[in-house]
Amino acid sequence: MHSGASRRLVSSVSPWPEVHRLVASWFGSGLLLGRIRGDHAGSGTIGAAITLPLAWWLNDVGWWACALGAAVVTGLSVWSARPFAVDGEDPGWVVVDEAAGTLVASIGLSGGALFLAWVVFRIADATKRFPGVAAAERLPGATGVTADDLVAGAWALAAGWVFTLLA
Helix, strand or coil: CCHHHHHHHHHHHCCCHHHHHHHHCCCCHHHHHHHHHCCCCCHHHHHHHHHHHHHHHHHHHCHHHHHHHHHHHHHHHHHHHCCCCCCCCCCCCCCHHHHHHHHHHHCCCCHHHHHHHHHHHHHHHHHCCCCCHHHHHCCCHHHHHHHHHHHHHHHHHHHHHHHHHHC
């Protein structure tokens, strides 16, 4: 969607259009590649990567802090992506859903297991080949924008915990 059109759409849906855009772009990180090279492809990986230190820190506090963070960011994702998820579209610059998925993938993990889970998350989210990921993406509106990342995050979390148990 053209940025001018998306701004008009958000203005008609929310009294806080710039806040929606700021959070949906996970505080601007989803807009970087579009500004640098004119294409948002790969922005999800940027959003997920900048969330990784947050996941690490939350897990240092406790697994429950990361789980709480995942729940909060999931709510923010559905709320902030709603105005931009028109006709099943998941704009490339909307990366708060990747942040939510990264946090789900990270619950209770650290070190190599956390990094492995992040890699599995990116593969599951990008390819949509893991069971349930593509189906979750087909859910309507912002729910679908967010749900595929949560399912991919669950697969990645399982991989991280298997790695932890076998290591």
